[in-house]
Amino acid sequence: MMLPLALLVLAGLTAAIAPRLLPGTAWADREPVLALWVWQCVVAAVLLCCGLAMALSAAGAWEAVRGHVFASAPRGVVEAYALQGYGPWAGTVAGVLACGGAWTAAMLAREVWAARARHRQRRAEMLVRSPRLPGETPAEDRLVVLEGERPDAWWLPGPEPRLVVTTGALRRLDRRQLDAVLAHEQGHARARHDWLLHCSSALANGFPQVPVFAAFRDQMHRLVELAADDTASRRFGRLTIALALVELNEDRGVFGPCPTPPAQVSQRVDRLLSPAPRLSPAHRLRLTAAAALVPVVPLLLAFVPALRVLG
Structure with a gap:
């Protein structure tokens, strides 16, 4: 039982x-x-620790599970794990971890369902405000212009993705700034940032007491915006996207001595104007390789008995 406990301790420390x-x-x-x-590798390591601990505990508690987990392993490898000595707590640990896995899947499904419901609602509202013309066919990169005084632009994912921009934004932004904003939104779409946000929100909402999941969600919301800013700035320059952010957000109270949410807009503008x-x-x-090794640690820990026998 020491190996599953070691994996759970590693998950807790991480x-x-x-x-x-x-x-x-x-x-x-x-x-x-x-x-x-880096954040994805860290969270993957935590989840992997829990998954491996669940598999080993279940293998120690139930013969049927053991036959599946160690189906192709030599007899010496199975004996090296001393599964018979895991004791009565193995089934309880495996059950608790399995419930945690099922809860995670349920939270992710709920998050995706809620996001799709919001997208369907926004899409229906958009079709009311901007109906499709007779004979018009949906295009993957279709740009939709909505009447609205508030300057805004956003990406609407789904089976028929849309780039949406309001007439207020068209009046506020010049051509280059508008192209930079659209490049920002396309950067989100190409990198599938919506799935990162779904996964991080599901973990944080499902396990609010786990610090790494709450930090993962907060950092994902911040970092995806910075990454999309960089995507746009590589094509149109940092000054262009910074000015576009100011034009889109200056009426929302995000600048000044007492900024209101989303206050990170001002930080994004400062970052663009004074790039490090x-x-x-x-x-x-080196950092990429080091991050990739983080999920490898629980794998190595779990396979230590097998490696000793095979080595």
Whole structure:
């Protein structure tokens, strides 16, 4: 029973330490895409620890599960795990972890269902405000212009994705700024940031007491915007996208001495106007490789008995 407990301890330590270390890293704002990768690797490691602990505990509690988990393993490997000695608590631990996995899946399904319901509602409202013309066929990159005084632009995902912009934004933005805003929204779509937000929200809502999941959700909402800003700025320049953000948000109270949510807009503008130098390619490669190794640690821990026998 020591191996499942060691995996759970590793998951607990990672879940407690990561939210204290990662948000304070100085390079995250300089490399938001890399920061997104690091956070995903950390959360994957926590989930992997729990999944491996569940599988080993279930294998120790029930012969049928053991036959599936160690179906193709040599006899010596099975004996190395000493599954018969896991004791009566193995079934309880496996059951609790299985319930946690089922709860995670339910939260993700609920999050996706709620998001799709919101998208269907917004799509229906959009069709009322901007009905499709006779003979007009849906196009994947169709741009929809809505009448509205408030300057705004957003990406509406779904089976027929749409880029939506209001007439208020068309009046506020010049051509280059509008193209930069649309490139920002297309950056979200190409990177599938909506799925990152769904997964992070599902974990945070399903397990509100786990610090790493709450920090994961908060950081995803921040980093996906920075990554999309960088996507747009590479094509149209940082000044262009910064000015576009100001034009779209200056009437919403997000600037000034007492900004109101979403106050991170002002931080995004400051970042665009005063960019810090990017990390060197070698440094980025090292961080990418180090992050990729984080989920490997629980795998190595789980396979230590087997590796000893086979080695």
